[in-house]
Amino acid sequence: MTKRVIPVVDLSQFTEGDAAARKAFVAELGKAFHEIGFVGVTNHGIPKSLIDNFYEASHQFFALETAVKEKYEIPGMAGQRGYTSFGKEHAKQSKVADLKEFFQLGQEVADGHPEKAAYPDNVHVEEVPEFTNLGISLYRAFEKAGGALLRAIAIHLDLGENYFDDKIEEGNSILRAIHYPPITQEPASAIRAEQHEDINLITLLVGASAGGLQLLNKEGEWLPITPGENEIVINVGDMLQRLTNNYLKSTTHRVVNPPREEWHLPRLSIPFFLHPKSDMDLSCLDRCVTADNPLQYEPITAGEYLDERLREIGLKK
Numbered sequence: 048m049t050k051r052v053i054p055v056v057d058l059s060q061f062t063e064g065d066a067a068a069r070k071a072f073v074a075e076l077g078k079a080f081h082e083i084g085f086v087g088v089t090n091h092g093i094p095k096s097l098i099d100n101f102y103e104a105s106h107q108f109f110a111l112e113t114a115v116k117e118k119y120e121i122p123g124m125a126g127q128r129g130y131t132s133f134g135k136e137h138a139k140q141s142k143v144a145d146l147k148e149f150f151q152l153g154q155e156v157a158d159g160h161p162e163k164a165a166y167p168d169n170v171h172v173e174e175v176p177e178f179t180n181l182g183i184s185l186y187r188a189f190e191k192a193g194g195a196l197l198r199a200i201a202i203h204l205d206l207g208e209n210y211f212d213d214k215i216e217e218g219n220s221i222l223r224a225i226h227y228p229p230i231t232q233e234p235a236s237a238i239r240a241e242q243h244e245d246i247n248l249i250t251l252l253v254g255a256s257a258g259g260l261q262l263l264n265k266e267g268e269w270l271p272i273t274p275g276e277n278e279i280v281i282n283v284g285d286m287l288q289r290l291t292n293n294y295l296k297s298t299t300h301r302v303v304n305p306p307r308e309e310w311h312l313p314r315l316s317i318p319f320f321l322h323p324k325s326d327m328d329l330s331c332l333d334r335c336v337t338a339d340n341p342l343q344y345e346p347i348t349a350g351e352y353l354d355e356r357l358r359e360i361g362l363k364k
């Protein structure tokens with residue numbers, strides 16, 4: 048077997064294990080987030096049937112005629128809900144757009160809830176009626192797994208296990224179904240997803256098994272991430288990196304085009320970008336500012352930071 052590029056942890060050790068198993072899990076996760084910012088997670092509690100069914104519905108959505116999909120592209124929404132067509136989003140330093148289209152679902156809260164006004168409605172697709180509801184169920188499962196991972200990382204950071212709980216409860220997370228269509232002609236310079244770092248606290252990704260996802264290591268080498276079956280890939284985003292004054296690493300990654308003989312194969316991946324509520328203070332934690340690691344960032348809230356980043360990637364004008 049070839050050596051794994053990213054370590055793997057078993058989440059049930061934390062959610063169901065004894066004190067020693069939990070302690071070991073926290074140490075492994077902390078080390079992975081500090082050293083390479085990526086980890087594979089097994090026994091994450093996200094039902095396989097839910098993933099498979101949402102996959103199937105996503106395939107059906109992306110197979111619709113462009114004109115039909117465009118009905119679900121909502122102006123003024125910065126892509127945060129509904130469909131974003133091919134060629135819209137680009138990495139912040141890049142002029143050419145990625146070779147992808149996607150659909151995003153966001154937080155849903157009950158009528159009368161104080162956060163209700165903060166969240167636009169999700170978009171329902173007439174032609175694939177189960178798509179959005181399956182996505183919302185998957186969103187809930189990702190929130191739960193992500194919440195457990197953040198409890199472990201809060202322990203690692205000595206913040207108390209529940210530090211993130213109220214910040215992510217009814218948070219501004221996004222579930223994104225991404226479709227990278229078959230490649231039909233030599234792309235001028237674009238790739239499926241140009242190198243970037245994620246904006247949010249952590250990302251949970253299913254579907255990376257199709258190949259193409261790579262991370263940039265400290266030595267400047269691009270290494271492939273090839274998770275096993277039933278394994279999800281987690282990475283640290285810029286918000287968590289910023290909060291920890293770069294102690295936890297938001298690692299650059301990209302999705303490369305397949306070799307020519309695989310151009311006809313589309314790729315479908317489903318990242319869940321775990322965001323806190325927009326009023327979360329992302330000021331660097333005092334405990335992460337030391338003589339060896341002086342303060343790197345100005346205070347900012349999660350909402351202000353997201354706004355700045357959506358402008359940089361061409362989703363917000």
Ligand SMILES: O=C(O)CCC(=O)C(=O)O
Binds near residue numbers: 225252260318
């Ligand atoms: O498609 C993938 O595997 C990863 C996509 C990604 O990195 C992103 O959308 O931020």
Ligand SMILES: [Fe+2]
Binds near residue numbers: 245
């Ligand atoms: Fe990403």
